[in-house]
Amino acid sequence: MSTPKRYLITAALPYANGLKHIGHLAGAYLPADVYNRFLKAQLKEVVFVCGSDEHGTAIPIQAKKEGTTAQAIIDKYHPIIEQNFRTLGIEFDIYHRTSSELHHTTAQEFFTKLHTDGKLITKTTEQYFDEEANTFLADRYIQGTCPNCGYEHAYGDQCEKCGTSLSPELLINPVSTLSGKTPIKKETSHWYLPLNEHEAFLQDWILNTHGADWRANVVGQCKSWIDGGLQPRAVTRDLDWGVQVPVKDAVGKVLYVWFDAPIGYISATKQWALNTGKDWQPYWNDADTQLVHFIGKDNIVFHAIIFPVMLKLHGNILPSFVTSNEFMNLEGDKMSTSRNWKLEMEDYINDFVNKENGGAAMADALRYYLTAIAPETKDSEFTWKGFQDAVNNELVAVFGNYVNRTFVLMHKLCKGKVPPLHTAVLTDADEQFIQAIAQTTQKVTSLLEQFKFRDAQFEVIDLARKGNKYMQEKEPWIVAKTLAENPAAQQVIDNCLHLCLQSCANLAILINPFLPHTAKQMLYMMKVVEKMLEWKNAGTIRLLKVGYSLREPQLLFRKIDDEEITYQIQKLHAMSEAAKAASTPPPAEEQAPNYAPVKPEIVFDDFAKIDLRVGTIVAAEKVKKADKLLQLTVDMGFETRTIVSGIALHFTPEQVVGQQVTVVTNLAPRTMRGIESAGMILMAENADGTLVFVQPAQATAAGSTVS
């Protein structure tokens, strides 16, 4: 492909009904930001747009539940989300919002053009209507009995019990979840986008044109959809929240959120143009523009199938790349808003960036880890231990330390100035290191052009690794000891530090798209201006002037302590617990306490068979791939044994260590999740399901019998 004249980068519009978590960040916004910075460093003409998606049924429903207005909800989240992005260094050229006047008119114009060109079809159907709430009901807001399994609280789109896909008409005794009343059927007509008419185009465009240069997950997903046959898709709905359908009789109808949201990229571009005095038109109409979408895998169909059809019908350019990541899990489980199993950007910012020992360096630390584990080809997993390891052993130990020792040595052995390069005494090691700098630049450039962010970032760190190795082999601190009898050795020292310093300057350029704050701090240390970060400067060793005096080094990153990650893991579990408690309302007060029936009578000998003893938990860890299990190491006095206990939802490992417990010592061993459990811990269970240890009232020797 020839070099495009300009680039337009989009990152999926975040839905403004709540805070966004690091999965969102890693999936779309961070890679988009890296790509944007990479292109900007090459002085390309590029615009990076994003904004809040503020329509759809979920927001007004949420407003109703919270006793507020839809407007209040989006006004609350829009600025926070934008600020979170900014704090983490996501540098949008514009962060727009779909509730803006400009967006409404843009989306309406878009619809009108398709409508008047006869590209849309209309259909009349009967839909459920809630008379009390005076609204048509989305599938999700209708409950009824599942025709398949008889479950009484199946939703209009799916039965959660048996998993069957449903449509509202199939439900027996449908009930509106808004009013609790039985909805009536009411006729309504809507506009549809006849995707089926564009199958041939999509087939050719995706499979033939982009079959090779798009990621497998995107192509595969699209192929699946196309092969399955495309259906006309409704582009309007009956709702009072959203972009009004610009047709005379279309009262109470708005554009369906999936139709209006991607148009948000266009309106954002227009707003950017207004703000900067530029022209937005070429970005959407000129074939010399490269349009790149960054999204998560749930969004593939909208960006690779539906939106391209819309753009084609409207006469716009098509995306050159639709780059989708898979999902990022967190500590062994999917991230979930409803279960509160997530790390929000806001939380990370409060706990790390806004702390005294944090700052933008901690924003870069998160960026580093998220890129290092980016789910580019398959789902990946964020763990706090992994975060700590990556920061401490790679960022701090390899990159930060290399820069630091280079500067310290330069101050000690070269009087704080960039030493000259004595070409007459260059060694093979010197030459190889010079080459490595050039090669790394090429590799990083090529990988970024292919959207391989993880590999690209690795190459940058790897150059620091090579630098460490180079320095170790040259050992200028040893050479310095021979200066008294051999003053010419200073040339060897000069060459080493000259190259190390030049490599640091290169590192600043190459790390800049990934860790922009770090790059700036390095500029400060080198006393050079931001212009040095231009990508074309990378790969050479002529970045720092000989004789130029540089500042004292500052540490680029700090280490993450064990306590910090322990705290985060505990917090994660606590938040999740709180969400669980909130979603399962405690049994109603008026209900009689529900005591378990008393079991049949036994004789003393039956009881005597059970060997109960006091043990002390000396170690505990969560069993992988099991929500409820903790693997406990229990000191029984006469021996230490492993017991797997289903208490992980109630206690963190840290909470149980040191606890004395009552153990059924002679229970037959049982293997759970591959771990043999030798015994059982006695727990008392409250009516609300919370668990309490059955333990001696005073500390008792481990191994004491209980009878």
Next chain:
RNA sequence: CGCGAGGUAGAGCAGCGGUAGCUCGUCGGGCUCAUAACCCGAAGGUCAUAGGUUCGAACCCUAUCCUCGCAACCA
């Protein structure tokens, strides 16, 4: 059910027809300029399972199992 993506050393991943590789962790040694950092070396894998194609398969084909997505919230 179906379709898509994935299942490779303790962890995270690369390789996608020709002697199993990288980072981290572990173990051993070296160095000391550096944020108890750095360098060197070692151990560790029947490449999900079972068949097949091939001179040769982690890689291609077939079947099966598991995870995630399409399909609440949701990148």
